[in-house]
Structure formats: C-alpha cells, structure tokens
Amino acid sequence: MEAPDEIFEDEDEALEIPADPMRLNMGPSHPAMHGTIRMVLDLDGETVMNVDVQPGYLHRGFEKSCERGTWAQVFPYADRLNYVSPMLNNVGFSLAVEKLLGIEVPDRGQYYRVILGELARICDHFTSNGAGAMELGAFTPFLWLLKVRDWVWDILERETGARMTHSFGRIGGMAFPPTDGFADDVRAIIPEIHKVVGEAEGLLLKNRIFLDRMQGVGILSKERAVALGCSGPVLRSTGVAYDVRKDHPYMVYDRFDFEVPVGEDGDNWDRFMVRMEEIRQSIRIIEQALDQMPTDGPVSVTDSRIMLPEKREVYTTIEATIAHFKLVMEGLKCPKGAVYSFTEGGNGELGFYIVSDGSGTPYRVRVRPPCWYNLQAVREMLIGDMIADIIPTFGSINMIGGECDR
Amino acid sequence: MPTFKLNGQDIPFEPGDTIMRAAWRAGIEIPHYCWHPGLSVAANCRMCLVHITSGRQMAMPTLKWDEKKKAYVPDTKPKLTPACQQAAGEGMEVTSVGEEVENAQAHVQEFLLLNHPVDCPICDQAGECKLQDYYEEHQHTAKRKQTEPVHKPKGVTFGPTIVYDAERCIMCTRCIRVCDELVGDHVLDMRERGNKNEIVLAPGRELDHRYTLMTEHVCPVGALTSQDFRFKARVWFLKSVEGVCTGCSTGCNSHVDFDPRIGKVYRLRPRDNEDVNKFWMCDDGMMTYTEVHEGRLKTPVDGRGEGAERLLPEEAVDLVAAKLGAVDAKKLAIVLSAGMSNEDNWVLARFAEKLGAGRLYLAAREAEDVGWEGDDILRSSDPNPNRAGATLAAKSVELHDLEDLAQDVLAGEVSAVLALGHHGGEREGALDALGSLDTVVVLASNEGPLSAVASVQVPVASWAESFGSFVNGQGLFQTFTRAIPSPDGVETAWKTLVQVAAALGHDLGYVRTGEVRDELTQSATAEAAAEPTATA
Numbered sequence: 058m059e060a061p062d063e064i065f066e067d068e069d070e071a072l073e074i075p076a077d078p079m080r081l082n083m084g085p086s087h088p089a090m091h092g093t094i095r096m097v098l099d100l101d102g103e104t105v106m107n108v109d110v111q112p113g114y115l116h117r118g119f120e121k122s123c124e125r126g127t128w129a130q131v132f133p134y135a136d137r138l139n140y141v142s143p144m145l146n147n148v149g150f151s152l153a154v155e156k157l158l159g160i161e162v163p164d165r166g167q168y169y170r171v172i173l174g175e176l177a178r179i180c181d182h183f184t185s186n187g188a189g190a191m192e193l194g195a196f197t198p199f200l201w202l203l204k205v206r207d208w209v210w211d212i213l214e215r216e217t218g219a220r221m222t223h224s225f226g227r228i229g230g231m232a233f234p235p236t237d238g239f240a241d242d243v244r245a246i247i248p249e250i251h252k253v254v255g256e257a258e259g260l261l262l263k264n265r266i267f268l269d270r271m272q273g274v275g276i277l278s279k280e281r282a283v284a285l286g287c288s289g290p291v292l293r294s295t296g297v298a299y300d301v302r303k304d305h306p307y308m309v310y311d312r313f314d315f316e317v318p319v320g321e322d323g324d325n326w327d328r329f330m331v332r333m334e335e336i337r338q339s340i341r342i343i344e345q346a347l348d349q350m351p352t353d354g355p356v357s358v359t360d361s362r363i364m365l366p367e368k369r370e371v372y373t374t375i376e377a378t379i380a381h382f383k384l385v386m387e388g389l390k391c392p393k394g395a396v397y398s399f400t401e402g403g404n405g406e407l408g409f410y411i412v413s414d415g416s417g418t419p420y421r422v423r424v425r426p427p428c429w430y431n432l433q434a435v436r437e438m439l440i441g442d443m444i445a446d447i448i449p450t451f452g453s454i455n456m457i458g459g460e461c462d463r
Numbered sequence: 464m465p466t467f468k469l470n471g472q473d474i475p476f477e478p479g480d481t482i483m484r485a486a487w488r489a490g491i492e493i494p495h496y497c498w499h500p501g502l503s504v505a506a507n508c509r510m511c512l513v514h515i516t517s518g519r520q521m522a523m524p525t526l527k528w529d530e531k532k533k534a535y536v537p538d539t540k541p542k543l544t545p546a547c548q549q550a551a552g553e554g555m556e557v558t559s560v561g562e563e564v565e566n567a568q569a570h571v572q573e574f575l576l577l578n579h580p581v582d583c584p585i586c587d588q589a590g591e592c593k594l595q596d597y598y599e600e601h602q603h604t605a606k607r608k609q610t611e612p613v614h615k616p617k618g619v620t621f622g623p624t625i626v627y628d629a630e631r632c633i634m635c636t637r638c639i640r641v642c643d644e645l646v647g648d649h650v651l652d653m654r655e656r657g658n659k660n661e662i663v664l665a666p667g668r669e670l671d672h673r674y675t676l677m678t679e680h681v682c683p684v685g686a687l688t689s690q691d692f693r694f695k696a697r698v699w700f701l702k703s704v705e706g707v708c709t710g711c712s713t714g715c716n717s718h719v720d721f722d723p724r725i726g727k728v729y730r731l732r733p734r735d736n737e738d739v740n741k742f743w744m745c746d747d748g749m750m751t752y753t754e755v756h757e758g759r760l761k762t763p764v765d766g767r768g769e770g771a772e773r774l775l776p777e778e779a780v781d782l783v784a785a786k787l788g789a790v791d792a793k794k795l796a797i798v799l800s801a802g803m804s805n806e807d808n809w810v811l812a813r814f815a816e817k818l819g820a821g822r823l824y825l826a827a828r829e830a831e832d833v834g835w836e837g838d839d840i841l842r843s844s845d846p847n848p849n850r851a852g853a854t855l856a857a858k859s860v861e862l863h864d865l866e867d868l869a870q871d872v873l874a875g876e877v878s879a880v881l882a883l884g885h886h887g888g889e890r891e892g893a894l895d896a897l898g899s900l901d902t903v904v905v906l907a908s909n910e911g912p913l914s915a916v917a918s919v920q921v922p923v924a925s926w927a928e929s930f931g932s933f934v935n936g937q938g939l940f941q942t943f944t945r946a947i948p949s950p951d952g953v954e955t956a957w958k959t960l961v962q963v964a965a966a967l968g969h970d971l972g973y974v975r976t977g978e979v980r981d982e983l984t985q986s987a988t989a990e991a992a993a994e995p996t997a998t999a
Contacts, residue, residue: 366605373581374605383599
C-alpha cells in the first residue's frame with residue numbers, strides 16, 4: 058500500500074528533538090523492571106527530572122493468606138518473599154514464632170541455620186551483582202557467578218530437596234539434620250567461591266565502561282538512607298555500618314569474627330563492592346561455623362507440641378500419632394501476644410511482626426521487607442541521572458518483587 | 464453464695480456442689496473423663512485430681528530420682544483429691560495447676576494411652592477426642608512402654624445403633640451410667656479388672672432402648688461409635704449450627720453438624736439446655752436429620768399419577784396463584800402444619816385472611832398413626848414439634864383436624880385445599896377424599912400423605928435450610944438456624960406464599976424472617992397480656 062504524501066511533508070521538522078519535557082512509561086513489561094515495577098519518568102531530553110516508582114504488580118496477599126492456615130503453613134509463603142535467598146526468610150520467620158513461644162533451638166540447629174543462611178546470602182549477592190553486570194552488557198561475569206551459585210544450590214538441594222523454595226525451616230528447628238557430607242561439601246566449595254569472586258572482579262573492576270556506569274551514579278546520602286529506612290547493602294554503601302547480625306546479634310552470630318563492609322558515596326559502585334565484600338565475610342562466618350558446629354545432637358527441639366514427631370513413631374505409637382494429628386490438623390498453639398523479630402536478610406533488615414490469639418492459626422503476620430524501604434530511595438537516586446542510568450541503579454538495590462509487594 | 468478459691472480465683476458454689484461442678488458452672492475446665500454434669504460421680508478416671516492446699520495436709524511416701532546419687536531416694540508428695548467427688552467448702556483453697564497436679568495428670572494420661580491402639584486415622588472420634596486434647600495439654604511425652612499392647616475385642620456390635628471397641632475404651636463408665644440413670648435400663652456393665660477391663664452387654668440383651676445414641680454421645684473417646692455416623696465424615700470438616708429437634712413437641716435443643724462444602728447434614732448432637740432436654744436427646748430425635756436428605760421434594764409437580772408434569776420454580780408460583788384465584792374462597796380449606804415453623808404458619812394464616820378463606824385446619828401427626836410413644840424422660844406424647852406455634856398463628860380462629868377436612872370435602876363444603884408441610888394424614892386412607900378434588904396445593908419439604916394426594920406439589924425449604932422457630936409443648940419459643948442451602952429455586956414456605964399472594968395482587972408485606980418473627984411474637988405477647996391465665 059502506498060503511503061499518503063502528507064506524512065513526508067514536514068519531514069525536517071519531525072526530526073527536531075522536542076524541547077518540552079516528556080513523560081515516559083517504563084515497565085512493568087520491561088526486562089529491567091523485573092515485570093513488577095512501573096516507573097513513570099519525566100524527562101528533559103535524556104535526563105530524569107522526576108520519577109514515580111510504582112510497585113504492586115506482584116501483590117499476592119501473602120500476609121492475609123497466612124491467616125488461613127497453621128503457623129507451620131506460613132513457611133512456603135515465606136520462601137516466596139525473597140525467593141533468591143529463601144533460607145534466610147525461613148529462619149527469620151522461625152525465629153519470630155520461637156520468640157513468641159519462648160523457646161530456643163539447640164546449638165547444632167543454630168549453626169546449621171547460620172551456614173545455610175549465609176550460603177543463601179552468597180547466592181543472593183551473586184545474583185544481584187551478576188545480573189547488574191549483565192544489564193550493562195557484561196555477560197561473562199553473570200555466567201561466572203551463576204555457575205558457582207548453581208554449585209551452592211547443589212548443596213542446598215542435597216540438604217533440603219529443593220534448589221530454591223526449600224520450605225526447610227521449622228518452628229523449633231529444621232526439617233532434617235545435616236546430611237553426612239554436609240560440612241565437607243561446604244568446605245569444598247569455599248575455594249571455588251573465592252576464585253570466581255576474584256575472576257568476576259578481574260573482569261569488571263578495571264573495565265572503563267563498567268566504572269563509568271557505576272561510579273558516581275545513583276547516589277544516596279547517608280542521612281537520606283537512614284531517613285528512608287534503608288538497610289542492608291543499600292544503607293551500608295552510604296557509610297552506615299548497620300548490620301543486624303552485628304548490632305542485634307541473634308542465633309550464634311556473636312560467636313563469629315567478621316567485618317561489616319561499608320561504602321563511602323552510596324553510589325552503584327559502592328553497593329556493588331559492599332556485596333562483593335559481604336560474600337567474603339559470609340565465607341568467613343561459614344568457615345567458623347563449620348568449625349564450631351557440634352557433629353552430634355538434635356537440630357530441633359523435641360517438644361511434641363512444637364515439632365512433628367518422627368514418622369516411625371507416628372506409625373507405631375499412639376502418643377506420636379496424636380501429636381502429629383494435633384500439629385497437622387490444629388497447628389501448634391502459640392501463646393496470645395505479639396512480637397517483632399528481625400534478622401539480616403539478603404537485602405537488609407527482614408522483620409516479622411506476628412500476632413497470636415492463642416489458636417493454631419496466625420492472627421496477623423506482618424512482614425517488614427527490606428526491599429520495600431530500599432525501593433523508596435530509588436526516586437532520589439535517579440533524579441538528575443540519565444535515563445540509561447536507571448538500569449544499573451535499579452539493579453543495584455536488588456528489588457525482589459516477591460518480598461516488596463508480598 | 465459461699466465461695467472457694469480455685470487457682471486463686473473465687474468460685475461461688477451452692478451447698479452440696481463438688482469442686483468440679485462449681486468450676487464447670489463458672490466456665491472453668493478441670494480436665495476430666497468420667498465426670499459428666501448430667502450423671503452421677505464415679506471418680507474412676509483420676510484425671511481431675513487437684514491439690515487442696517488449705518486445711519490439714521497429708522503427705523504420701525514416694526520415691527524420687529536423685530540425679531547425683533543415681534538412685535531413687537525416699538520423698539513425700541501431697542495427697543491429691545478428685546475434684547469431681549470432693550464437696551466444695553467455704554474458703555477452701557484448691558489448685559488444679561502446679562507441678563504436683565500436672566505430674567498426676569500427665570501420668571494418668573500416660574496410663575490411659577498405655578494400651579491404646581494407633582487408631583486416630585480410622586477413628587471417628589479423632590478431632591473431638593479427649594484423649595487427643597489432654598495428650599497435647601497435659602502429657603506431651605513420647606511412649607515409654609516397649610512391649611506389645613494388650614489386645615481386646617474390636618468392632619463389637621452392641622445393638623442396632625452402637626459399635627464398641629474395647630481397645631479404645633478408658634473404662635470411664637459414662638455409658639453404663641447413662642443407661643442406668645437416664646434410661647433406668649442396666650443393659651451395660653463392666654467385666655474383668657485392670658487392663659482386661661471391658662464393657663459388656665447384659666446376658667441375652669442388646670443395647671436397644673430409646674436412648675442408645677446417648678452412650679456414644681457421652682463417650683469421651685472413640686470406644687462407642689454410632690452405626691449411623693461411623694466412617695461417614697471427619698469431624699474437622701463439619702460446621703455446626705443450633706437446631707431444634709423436630710421429632711416431638713419437647714423440642715430438644717441440638718447441634719446440627721453439616722459439611723459446608725457439599726451442603727449435607729451428617730448428624731445431630733444434643734445441645735445443653737437445662738429447661739428442655741438437659742444434656743440429652745432420644746434416638747428417634749437424633750435421627751430426624753435424615754429427613755433433610757431423604758424423601759425430599761425438589762421439583763414442583765403439576766398433576767397426579769401418570770399425567771404429572773415437572774415445573775420450573777417460577778412457573779409453580781404462577782400456577783398456584785392461577786389455581787387459587789379460580790376457586791371460591793369460601794370453599795378453600797387452608798391447612799396449617801404442626802411440623803412447620805411459626806414463620807411459615809403465620810404467613811399462611813395471614814394469607815388465608817387476605818383470601819377470605821373459609822376454614823382453617825391443622826395437619827398434625829397422631830402418635831398411634833406413626834407408631835410414636837412418649838415416655839417420662841424426654842419424649843412427649845405429641846410427635847409434632849410445633850402444634851402450639853401453628854395454633855398461635857391461627858390467632859383465635861378454631862383449627863379443625865384432617866378428619867374434619869375429609870368430611871368437609873365429602874360434604875361438598877370444601878372444593879380446594881392449600882396445605883403446608885408433610886406432617887399429618889398418616890392413617891391409612893385418611894386423605895382419600897382429597898384425591899378427587901381438582902385443586903389440592905401442598906407446600907412441603909418432604910414426601911408425605913398430603914403431597915401424595917396433591918394436585919400441585921411445591922417444594923419448600925426444610926428446617927435445616929431455613930431460619931425459623933418452634934413453640935414446644937411447654938410453650939417455649941425456640942429458634943433454629945439455617946445450616947445448608949436449599950436445592951435450586953426452592954424457597955422457604957413463607958417466602959413462596961408471599962410470592963403467590965403477590966401474583967394474586969395481595970401484598971403481605973414480609974421480606975425478611977425477622978419481620979415475620981417480630982410480628983408473631985408481638986401478637987403472642989399481646990394475647991398473653993390480654994389473657995393472663997392462658998399459656999402461650
């Protein structure tokens with residue numbers, strides 16, 4: 058079909074760049090927006106004058122769903138908060154309910170939780186930094202980091218049966234004790250992690266393009282980060298050395314020697330480097346935990362009102378049958394009350410505020426997801442930067458839709 | 464009222480009350496198996512042991528494990544008392560918590576589970592079993608016994624309604640006491656001792672009196688199960704609403720247990736009401752739930768026998784309106800029902816007033832026709848739940864019985880009938896005369912003698928499908944709650960009547976159940992006020 062002539066009449070004029078501000082919609086159907094965030098941009102040329110960050114596209118009603126089942130049935134939901142480090146969510150939720158119950162998991166279980174959790178944190182940081190580099194065109198570091206992440210996942214799979222959404226935490230302990238080769242497997246992978254972190258850094262840290270895209274871009278000040286409630290690597294990159302593991306030690310974190318890496322400028326580069334350093338610190342924690350962890354003993358409490366009894370007992374004794382029946386059909390009974398319990402998740406302070414009415418079902422489960430607060434800082438990071446800077450900046454806060462929207 | 468202290472809290476009691484009964488009245492549970500508020504004290508389960516801390520203390524010698532010496536050493540412990548048997552005394556101080564009492568509870572519980580079979584997955588009591596509840600609350604330790612449990616008879620048929628499992632039984636003797644004390648029939652007893660104990664029937668007898676299901680009702684564990692409910696449903700899937708039994712004019716209060724997922728009623732349980740049924744119901748009453756699903760009318764039918772035609776619900780309303788509009792109101796007989804709710808009867812009676820209908824009749828079951836016998840326990844001699852309510856609905860108009868109706872039809876004084884319910888006319892041939900009339904409209908939830916002679920049958924909601932009320936034989940107004948939804952297109956009788964009236968141009972003015980109920984209770988109150996000697 059032949060086009061009408063009018064279209065070409067003002068051809069010269071049409072090529073002129075409009076001087077007026079432009080409003081541009083980015084996402085949610087944009088690969089860098091994870092399919093879950095919409096940004097309404099006000100642009101002057103290529104400069105971002107204002108941005109309206111709109112979450113909510115992954116809202117599943119997680120908190121409300123928790124009010125329908127038993128306390129134990131929250132675990133699969135918790136897995137799907139930050140699904141890149143589900144073990145940290147599992148343990149975070151367990152700790153909240155255990156605080157309400159006033160119980161403490163045996164030492165071996167605590168070390169087991171720490172090691173699995175730090176492995177999950179390493180995976181989380183691998184994913185964030187790898188994907189961040191890939192979004193700037195550096196595909197090799199991404200594959201490099203994810204190769205080792207897969208090996209870590211192999212360990213997690215051997216322990217829990219699943220690579221990602223493990224649902225492995227239990228109120229009062231873990232679903233199973235460590236497998237026989239657990240410590241050896243973890244020790245074997247540590248040099249690999251060191252090696253690949255070094256290689257990835259070698260590929261990136263002297264790359265002019267990478268440096269230009271990361272340094273001095275997406276700056277967040279220390280004061281604003283604190284004011285906005287940021288936590289985790291986003292907060293630490295601004296120079297605030299706040300880490301729940303250090304400042305409010307839980308489980309056995311006070312028994313380990315490790316550093317809290319901080320940045321100076323709060324830009325993309327600092328966030329990237331803080332995560333890289335945290336991987337090394339997590340390895341330190343894992344090594345110490347492996348040394349200190351008892352090789353014998355229970356990983357969970359043995360109270361049949363809290364932990365399911367062993368299957369063999371359930372099938373052969375009435376006591377265990379009843380305990381199993383009560384826990385499955387009615388759920389464990391938490392005393393009436395409310396607690397707030399918080400841990401260091403992959404992206405910062407992951408808090409659970411839970412309310413119990415004394416029945417077997419949660420009355421309210423409120424999650425304080427670190428991503429939600431970190432996402433609030435994105436607007437201030439982006440204003441004044443170029444449109445292309447949105448990709449590395451948004452990538453560097455590691456927004457996970459699952460926990461942000463819930 | 465004198466008081467004693469239970470765990471530091473003042474509990475009032477009446478002279479003669481035991482600690483258990485006073486606590487039960489105050490809504491505080493002391494764990495127990497054998498005690499039941501409606502039965503005598505047996506004090507054999509020992510679960511309710513409490514420590515009376517006031518008064519002279521008695522020390523019992525005992526052995527205690529000494530961790531340092533790695534040996535048992537002599538010790539003493541306080542003597543505990545069964546709360547179900549100990550009379551409360553003014554100023555008495557009792558504790559049902561604390562180490563001593565909790566130890567006793569845990570050990571009693573452990574003994575009860577010593578030989579208990581691993582039956583929860585196949586036991587109908589699971590989910591409402593006291594052994595389960597108390598295990599979680601008071602024992603929660605693993606099994607220590609390593610030997611084979613003692614085996615006893617399982618699945619023993621005690622009678623047409625009850626099956627007994629001796630292995631699950633904890634020998635609380637509640638079933639024996641129900642038979643003895645409620646029914647006065649010593650059909651159950653206990654044989655052997657210790658772990659060979661079992662409940663047995665009297666020689667040559669079956670458990671076949673009129674209150675056999677109460678033995679299952681009082682059984683705190685799964686030893687006695689009902690033949691009817693066995694293996695039908697798991698109790699944690701059931702929901703419950705408050706019902707009133709339709710078996711007779713006593714109007715025993717019940718829990719209607721139904722599965723909300725499929726809209727099916729599975730059983731009734733007695734609901735405690737000191738003024739009506741205490742804690743009990745009779746077997747026939749317990750089984751009245753079956754009529755919710757059996758012999759049910761679901762589709763409107765026009766015509767009789769071969770030529771009968773099924774209708775849509777909205778067609779039925781128009782058809783009934785057309786039929787009623789065509790008859791001479793003076794020759795239209797209105798039949799109220801002693802089996803339907805106050806609301807249904809009230810609206811029908813008001814509709815009759817609007818139509819200017821000639822005579823009012825009452826359809827009621829006669830005891831001899833349906834083989835009903837009353838007794839002096841719960842069963843009244845009148846097998847109709849709402850004769851008093853139907854009479855109330857008619858206000859001061861005299862109600863004739865169905866025999867009169869048949870005679871009036873034969874005499875030509877009645878040429879059309881509008882009847883409610885499936886009760887009444889059970890005697891052979893009692894309603895034959897109605898079979899010759901062109902217009903016999905019956906609004907009923909179930910098949911019955913009236914619907915058998917109907918020229919038009921309109922299904923209506925049963926008691927389990929509607930909010931309603933009955934007035935029982937002693938004049939008590941009792942409401943019941945809807946459990947399950949009606950079949951498609953089926954409304955309550957009173958709503959159907961409001962629609963028929965509207966089609967005939969009469970506005971009865973009722974939209975909600977509450978409006979009907981308010982009006983009828985106000986009318987009853989006014990009547991009672993006008994005639995102080997009459998009972999409502």
